[in-house]
Each structure stands twice: as structure tokens, then as C-alpha cells.
Amino acid sequence: MRPSGRTASQIRPLAFTRQFTAHAEGSVLVEFGNTKVICTASVTEGVPRFLKGKGQGWITAEYGMLPRATHSRNDREAARGKQGGRTMEIQRLIGRALRTAVDLSLLGENTITIDCDVIQADGGTRTASITGACVALVDALNFMLAKGLIKKNPLRYMVAAVSVGIYQGTAVADLDYAEDSAAETDMNLVMTEQGEVIEIQGTAEEAPFSFAQMQQMLELGAAAITEIVAEQKRVLAKE
Amino acid sequence: MRPSGRTASQIRPLAFTRQFTAHAEGSVLVEFGNTKVICTASVTEGVPRFLKGKGQGWITAEYGMLPRATHSRNDREAARGKQGGRTMEIQRLIGRALRTAVDLSLLGENTITIDCDVIQADGGTRTASITGACVALVDALNFMLAKGLIKKNPLRYMVAAVSVGIYQGTAVADLDYAEDSAAETDMNLVMTEQGEVIEIQGTAEEAPFSFAQMQQMLELGAAAITEIVAEQKRVLAKE
Amino acid sequence: MRPSGRTASQIRPLAFTRQFTAHAEGSVLVEFGNTKVICTASVTEGVPRFLKGKGQGWITAEYGMLPRATHSRNDREAARGKQGGRTMEIQRLIGRALRTAVDLSLLGENTITIDCDVIQADGGTRTASITGACVALVDALNFMLAKGLIKKNPLRYMVAAVSVGIYQGTAVADLDYAEDSAAETDMNLVMTEQGEVIEIQGTAEEAPFSFAQMQQMLELGAAAITEIVAEQKRVLAKE
């Protein structure tokens, strides 16, 4: 039995609030149950030095957590003077995932910076970040189209993510903190709306896992992502 | 005429959402019009080294701004590897203001860390932070009383803050960004519920100001703070 | 009774040594009693990036304290790898104060960097810094005029600063360390030679203060600044 009473394949209630803050070209509050992340997409002219003059755009991501987003307070990274390894790992993942979703050659020499800031954490913050950021990204691309900054929508496909794991011997989808901290295995899956894989990251926390177990996790994950993409699209269909 | 159409003494709509996030002992979303700040108060056992064994508690504050809280995106301080001078100045101000509000000798060897994170900025983020943080602080002190961590409420008085300034020659209260960026003078006022001053910081942005102008600003500020404290108390009176 | 035996309005012996060091365009040792600060003004061609091509100049300030300027040794900020919050706050204050004193549009695309380095501290280092830096600034502006770097003197007015406070219930001017560390309230006042306010920063250290007390402090401060400006002018009148 899962601590939340959910079935093995059941994901948490999912919510996207678009235009959550006023200034960003895309701004989404994403909620996977009690995990809440503000995802903004900011459009700026110009690209990083290594891309200058190549006629293409860039997408990059940064990730942060409010110090008291978690059960006990974490040090503020700005105060400690550096981003931790976990933060860097996550923001690199978010950036990679969203870059594959966009044909950068159609973006002009513009940069979209994704900021994912966790205001409340209950497991799965990185997958929620990717999922919410994709909605914010679509809003930003639509802003660029509306303003004439780009001619053609460069979005290749929607991207969504979910965590899956082995909890008490059973594969389960969308782990919350209670499960995550006790899971034997934790896997993050980033997929396209067509059901192809963009990124898979699986870690044996307690015990190594078999190919058969991985198979079960992948199936749960693929099903969850289908649901999540449907919700992304439903929310984006509204004006 | 003020850009917002407000009268000289009129403050922006004020809102406090208590229990805004789940984990902190005190968690308040404060809104001064379009300025929105998440203020959390986190209670931890122990005090900084310089206070060890003195039998008293400590209150400290940190301040941050989401990169896209503002019109154009600011660099993330955690990524730049240090907090800027403005951030340091503000968080020192918040900490000082709240420490005066509490009898630290009644707090035991406990630390309350205030985090003020601006999710949307429209002027007056530091005064909103102090005002919201005071509500979060009261919730945290009540938590400590309820848990038996302290015997007696150490709160001396409520603290609130507001900005006042000279805009187009006229003293006005609670400047928004449009006014703030064009003001001749900007003054931040932190006061107690009894109408005494905890901190005053006035800066001539464009032109030095006279004692007479300061007098006008102080009167507007004192009146605004009376209103703000009333709202803090109203919100705290609810269960 | 003040520890120094001074009357409430009496400031400490004030001294300015111009050309204190050899290389800077303006170089002043300022002494407020036992507080001693070396203030240099360095002229360099060019302006920070955000001002390029705007045809105006810039003034910026940095502040430091020798490790053993104080009773017990403080860590060297260069060795710790960052400037503390107090340092940043002070150098931002000095920079703001001196920028208002100068019509930057008459400065050409030149930058004047003010360095205030405390070699001996006995309270009031930030106000001494501003006061001494203004004299160094005037020397640097005269250097620029003499060298033909600028056509017209861009100085709007002399700027001076002093601290005032409530010590044992009484308002006093120009607090030394013994008073400062025991004061109920500490206020730094930066004013023009015309008696207008450029910056006011008042902090309740121990107890909030009333508008009436603030009024007393302002009067003492204004009188002290009149004296200080007279001395600045007297010293600058010498060749």
C-alpha cells in the first residue's frame, strides 16, 4: 500500500496555473500534489558567445529551491556562494530536455531562459519542473510568434517527465517524498508526447534492480506521461 | 496624479495569505498590490556561535528575488556565486527590524530564520518583506508556544514597514515601481504598532530634500503603517 | 555625561590632511577624533558598461578597514574571499552620497573611484568616510579641470556626514565607539552644505524612538554638518 493510498500507476493531482506571475513571457505554477514549482520562461535577444553568428537560438535552465520548501530548512545557495551538485545536475537535465523539444534553428538569435523555483517540495521536483517548464516554454514561443520575433513555431513536441520507482518491491508512478525517501530504486523519465524517451535516469538507492523491474517502471512511466501530456495540452488549449 | 490613480496617502490593496506553504512554522504570502513576497519563519534549535551559552535566542533574515520577479530577468545570485550589495543590505534590515520586535531572552537557545523571497516585484519589496515577515514570525512564535518550546510570548510589538517618497514634488505613500523609479526621494520607514520608529532610511535619488519634506513623508508613513498594522492584526486574529 | 566629556552637540576634533598619499588625484586623511580614514579619489578614463556612449561620467566607492583598525582584529575581507554585508552597505552609501554631489553629465566619460580605508576606528567610520571623500573628490575634480579633462566644475555642493544618536536618553552628536556601542539609537545623516538631506539612516539598536527624538537628533546633526562643511571649505581654500 502506498502512503498516499494511491494505486501503483496513479499519479498525484496535477495542476498548471498559467500567467502565475506578471512579467515573464511564460509563467506557470505547476503542482504535482504538494510539490509546487514556479516555472518561468524569459525571452532575451542574443545568444551565448559560443553560438554567436550561427543564426540559431538557445535554451538554458536554472533551478532553485526556496530554503524552506522542504521539511527542514536548507541553506540558501546564494548565501553559501555556490550552487550544489544536485542543483547543477537538475538544471542541466531541464535544459537538455527542453532543448530537444525545440528546433533551435527556428528560434533566431534569441535565448529562452527557464527558471524553475520550487516553493514547496514533496518529491519529484525535477520532473515537475520539466513538465511545468514545457508549458511555460510554449507560452513564451507563442509570445514570440505574436510579437513577430519568430516566423514559425519551433516546437517539435511536448515534453513531460515523471518519476517512477520500486517501493516495497512494487513499481509505482510519481513518488511523493514519503515514498521517495524509502524507495529501493528511483527513476526519472523524460519523454515526448509521442512516447519516445528523451532522458532516463535510474538509480539504485538501496538495491540494484533487474531489467524486468526496469521494464515495469518504464511501462508505468510511459502511461503516466501520456496522462500528463494530455493535461498540458488541455491547459494550453485555453486562451 | 499618481500613475496608479491613487491619492497621495492611499496604500495599495494589502493581502496576507497565512500557511501559504506547508513546511515552515510560519509561512505568509504578502501582497502589496502587485508586489508579492513569500515570507517564511523557520524555527531551529540552537543559536549562532557568538550567542552560545548565553541563554537567549536569535532571529536572522535572508532575502532573495526569483530571477524573473522583475520586468527583465536578473541573474540568479546562487549562479553568480554571491549575494549582491542590495540583497545584503535588505536582509540585514529585515533581520534588525524583527529582532527589535522580540525579547530574545524569552526565546530560549533557538533561532528563527526569516526567508523573504520575492516572486513578483512592483516596488516596495523590502517593506513588504518586513511586513509579511512579522506575520510569519507571530505564527512561528505561536507554534513555539503551542509546542512548549517557549513559556511566554516574547513579542514586544507588531512591526510594519512602508515606503514613502517625493514623486513629482508631492509626498506619496507606498510607491509602486512606476513611481519608485521616477521618485526624487525614497524613504523606507519601519515602525512599531505604537507609532515609534525602528528604522528610517531615506535617500535622495534625484535631489536632496528638506526637513519639511521629510516631515510630510513621515506623517504619510505613520498613517500608512497604522493601516497596515490593523490589517496584520485582523489577519492574525483568524484561526 | 558623555564618556569623552563632550557636550551633547560637540563634535570631535576634526582634521583633514590633503595629499596624504602621492599617487591619487585626490588623497585625504580624515580624522574625527581617533577615527582615521584614508580617502582617495582616482580618475580613470571610461565608464561602466551600462553607461557607455551616454556621454556622462560615473562615481563609485569602495570601503575597507585594515584588520587591526579595531579593538580586536577582524578577518581580512580579501582573505575571506568576500566583502561582508556591512562593507557593501557602507560603500553603496558613500557612492550614492557623492554621486548626488556631482553633475555627472559634466564629467565626460570618466569614472572617479573613491576608496575609503579605515586605518583606525573609533565610531563613525562611514560618516567620516563620506566627509573625507568629498574633500578628495573636490581635489580630483580640480585636477581634471587643470588637466583639461573637464571644462566646467561639476560639483553641485559640498557633502558632509555625521552620526547622531540617543545615548542614555539624550540626543548627542558624533558618537565615538564607547557611545556608539551603548547607544539606544544610531542615526547617520548625510547633508549638503545648504542643509538639505541626501541620506538619513536611523536604526533603533535597543528601543524604538519617537518622532520627537528624531527631531532632536536631526537638529543636532544639521548643526554639526554646518561646522564640518566649514572645516572642509577652510581646508580646501589652502593651496
Add this chain to the structure above:
Amino acid sequence: MRPSGRTASQIRPLAFTRQFTAHAEGSVLVEFGNTKVICTASVTEGVPRFLKGKGQGWITAEYGMLPRATHSRNDREAARGKQGGRTMEIQRLIGRALRTAVDLSLLGENTITIDCDVIQADGGTRTASITGACVALVDALNFMLAKGLIKKNPLRYMVAAVSVGIYQGTAVADLDYAEDSAAETDMNLVMTEQGEVIEIQGTAEEAPFSFAQMQQMLELGAAAITEIVAEQKRVLAKE
């Protein structure tokens, strides 16, 4: 056809030089073709603060690359003043992988620090690091047994790693730099000697991949790891 002329499942010549340097308790030069990494395992008394008094040990890892291990010189991380995101990600991966291989409760309050320093890079440096580090770790554990620092060998299983990918539409094992930089997909696989998965990290560089493609990569990877573990054991069997 692979640039190296290898078949799809063929891994590069593999070599382990034990006792490569003199001081470390375990010191191995691992070579996967032209990728060469010095892996040392250093035993020290004591554990990090968060483990003190729990009666267990700890394993942690650091990763670095000599500036000119690569085709063009990279900045030295020590000179830049911080480890990059890629470095942090890799060293966290190495640490996790080796911790699962050891029953930390049998290690006493000792720490083993793994250092993986790439002296020549030709793709697959992180998987080579894990593979070489496991051999160094075994040597360090044997040292501890011989010295009586531990009573029982805490090794649960050998751990090895390999990269697999999709190169020109075909799944291939153990990518070198020429393949890696052109691969559509790159996957790092860390497994136990029993063929169970400790970590899987797959990234679509160019195009998302299907579950079927992942299946092919996993099979190649599992076969490669079987070969690699055999070589680890052969080398460790020598005195």
C-alpha cells in the same frame, strides 16, 4: 561502420595497472583504449559529520580532468574557482555507484575517498572511472583487512560501467570520442557482476529514442559489462 573499425558489440582494449602510484591504499590506471584515468582509493579514519557516531563508514568520490586531457585545452577548475556542473554530476555518480557496492556498516567509522583523474580522454571517462575505481576500492578494502582496520570484507559485488549509444542508427557499445560526439543517443550503464542495474543514464543528444532501441542498448551494455567484470577479476586475482 564504426570509426574505429570495431563491431557494434566490441569494446576497446581494456587495461588495469594496479599500484600505479605509490601512496594510495588503492591506485589503478584504467585504460579503455585511449581513455586513461588514474583512480585512487584513500582510506582515512573518521566519517563526515552527518554520520558521526552511527558506527558506519562512508565512500565518496571526486573527479577531475587534466586541462589538456582533451583535444583542446580546458580551463583548470581549481583556477576557475569552482567545479563545473559536469564534474559534479560525474563525481556524484561515481560515489553513488561505489557506495552501493559496499556494506557501509562493515566499514567502521572510516572513509574511503575515490579520486578519478583523467589524464587522457577519448570518450567514456565516467564509465572508465567507475570501472577503475572499483578495482582501486577492492585493493583499499584488502589493505584495510590486512591492517586489521576491518574484520570482514564489506564488498557486496564488483561494479563496472560502460557507455552504449545509437550511432548512425545502430546500437554500439563503448563509444569513443569520435562516436560519442556524433551519437544520436548516449547511455551510461552501471551494473553489478550479477547483471543487475545500479545506475542508468540515457540522454537523447539528437533525437529521442524508442523503448526498442533502449532494449538493444541494454543488451549490448550488459554483455560488455560481463566482459569488463571478468577482466577486473582477472587483474585482481594477481598478487
Add this chain to the structure above:
Amino acid sequence: MRPSGRTASQIRPLAFTRQFTAHAEGSVLVEFGNTKVICTASVTEGVPRFLKGKGQGWITAEYGMLPRATHSRNDREAARGKQGGRTMEIQRLIGRALRTAVDLSLLGENTITIDCDVIQADGGTRTASITGACVALVDALNFMLAKGLIKKNPLRYMVAAVSVGIYQGTAVADLDYAEDSAAETDMNLVMTEQGEVIEIQGTAEEAPFSFAQMQQMLELGAAAITEIVAEQKRVLAKE
């Protein structure tokens, strides 16, 4: 002919001002011509961790330069966030030189921190620092004796330093900036009052030098140091 008109062996006018600042246990302004350095020696209880419990003391040094001590302004190291290589090299040199002058086993578990801050630079700042610091150190040791912190004077010998070099083919003593920046070779010599060498650092700036040239420089240096030590002693003999 030397730019200053001095003879080859002639050192610059030398001055020591003891008790230059008020708080330090030893505080000396040392002047070698236009090179001026404030040297303080601060006594604190306790020793660095690596010496704890060994019953001996420690001496360490830090070095800095005011930003405008030089012809053109240098960045403030505290603002840049780190001490440069030159600074580190110099402060390590000062620390080593003074530690040899003292029998640390007679110092108790106390630390003396030497701070050398250059307020005006005209060549030879590191040798002036060592020379001035030795006087400050003696004052601090006498303070410790007077306060009963130590029983016996731990000073082994006076230490002094001077630079020598080859300027336009001729060996000269105590180079000023004009010579130093054009010298073919620059050598810093730290010696005891008995004429033994504590540290020698010679660098070919322009052209390598012969053993014969080195011999000439050493002789000039030894003679200069004899003069300098005499002046140190003369100054210390005064009450």
C-alpha cells in the same frame, strides 16, 4: 647613475613610527623613501588547529595594498573575491621570515598575526613589510612580557630585508619603483642581525645573471641590512 641620484650602495631614508595606530599590540609605519607600509602585530589567544595541544605558539602574516597605493589604481582584492598570487607569495614570505625570528615554543598557545598594509608604494614593499613587521613584532612581544602572557622573550634575533638588483649592468641596493621596473635582475634578501640568510629570492627579469653578479648583490644586501638593523634597534631603544 640611479634615477634617484643615490650611490649603488645607498639605501633610501628609513623611518619607523611606532604606535602608529592605537589598538594593535605592535603598530609601526615603516617608510623606505616613498614606500610606506602600516605593520601591525596582533596578539590573540589560541593557535591554529594543526598546533592545538602542542604547547607552542604561531606567527602568521597577511599583506595588502590599498587600491591607490600605486601609480594607477589596482582592483581591491576583497572586491575581486580573492587574493592574487603575488599577495599570497608575499604574505607567505613575511610569515616564514618572522617565524624563524622567534622561538615558538616560548610563545605559549598564542598567535601573533602580522598585517602589512601598503598605503603608498614605490618599490620594495615586501622587504619594507618584513623590516617594519619585525619592529611591530618586538613591540608585541614586549607587550606580552609586560602582561605576563609569556615569561621569557622568545626573540632569537632581529630580522630585516632589502631588495638588491642589477640596474643598467650595476648592482644596486634598495631599488625604488623606477629602478625596479627597469632592473635586469631583482633579488630580495632577508637576513638576521648576525648576517645570516633567512630567505633569498632572486629573479632574472630580463636576463639571467652570473654567480659573480649574485655575489655583488649579496654583498650590497648584507651591508644594507646591517644599516637597517641598526636603525630598527635605535628606534626600539626609545621608550
Add this chain to the structure above:
Amino acid sequence: MRPSGRTASQIRPLAFTRQFTAHAEGSVLVEFGNTKVICTASVTEGVPRFLKGKGQGWITAEYGMLPRATHSRNDREAARGKQGGRTMEIQRLIGRALRTAVDLSLLGENTITIDCDVIQADGGTRTASITGACVALVDALNFMLAKGLIKKNPLRYMVAAVSVGIYQGTAVADLDYAEDSAAETDMNLVMTEQGEVIEIQGTAEEAPFSFAQMQQMLELGAAAITEIVAEQKRVLAKE
């Protein structure tokens, strides 16, 4: 008697392995007995800002030590976030020494970066670094000649280095760690193939030394460097 059984003037077995790694224009493993350093010379187009447009080249050096190159593990400088004073001092020394060996005006606007990374330390790592780096530098210069990047070989002379010291009262050459850590005096000598001095750095570790002792050390050092240069040339003579 020396711990190694060597005679006073006897240096350790010396070995240079050219083309030690694949990518650098010059790559040498240098061994002085058990001290082993990888020295690479990397050629890049362009020069640092301060040399732009002057038509000359630049040579710079960086130095590092693998964390477990030593008896007990040292912190990784990249992880600590800064290079220590010792590292900076050494890399500045290496850079200076090699710059004098080259006529920078014949190098074009190219930079050669020397990296010296100690993989095993047994005393004398800085002198081994200089000695090995000179061989790598020659290989890089020959690469530049072969590629037509430069017209004429800018090498002025070979450079080599050795440490000498006073061990148990006797002058000895090429100290290993056992001697170095017990030496009364340690001197590093960098010389040209013609027997002229580029750099001399002597430090009294335990007791100051006399000019006579220095003379003995210099003679031993000069003889050792003659041997070392012969070996550099022998190795470079091979294709």
C-alpha cells in the same frame, strides 16, 4: 649519510617520457626518482588582453597535484574553490622561468600554456616541473615550426632546475621528501644551460644559513643542472 644512500652531489635517476599523452603539442612525463609530473605545453592562438596588438606571444603556467600524489590525501583545490598560496607561488615560478627561455617577440600572437600536474610526489616537484616543462616546451615550439606558425625557433636556451639544501649540516643536491622535510635549509635553483641563474629561492627552514653554506649549495646545484640539461638534450635529440 643520506636516507637514499646517495652521495651529497648525486641526483636521483632522471627520466623523460615524451608524447606521454596524446593531445598536447608537447607532453612529457618527468621523473626525478619517485617524483613524477605530467608536463604539457598547449599552443593556442591569441594572447592575454594586456598583450593584444603588441605582436608578441605569451607563456603561462599552471600547477596542480593529484589529491593522493602525497603520503596523505590533500584536498582537491577545485573542490575547495581556490588554489592555495603554495600552488600560486609555484605556478608563477614555472611561468617566469620558461618565459625567460623564449624570445616572446618571435612567438607571434600565440600563447603556450604549460600544465604541470604532479601524479606522485617525493620532494622537488617544482624543480621537476620546470625541468620537464622545458622539454615539453621545446616539443611545442618544434610543432609550431613544423606547422609554420612561427618562422624561427624562439628558444634562447634550455632551462633546468634542481633543489639543493643543508641536510644534517651538509650541502646535498636534489632532496627527496625524507630529506626535504628534515632539511635545515632548502634552496631551489633555476639555471640556463650556460650556467647562469634565472631564479634562486632559498629558505631557512630551521636555521639561517651563511654565505659560505650558500656557496656550497650553489656549486652542487650548478653541477646537478649541468647533468640535467645533458639529459634533456639527449632525450630531445631522439626523433
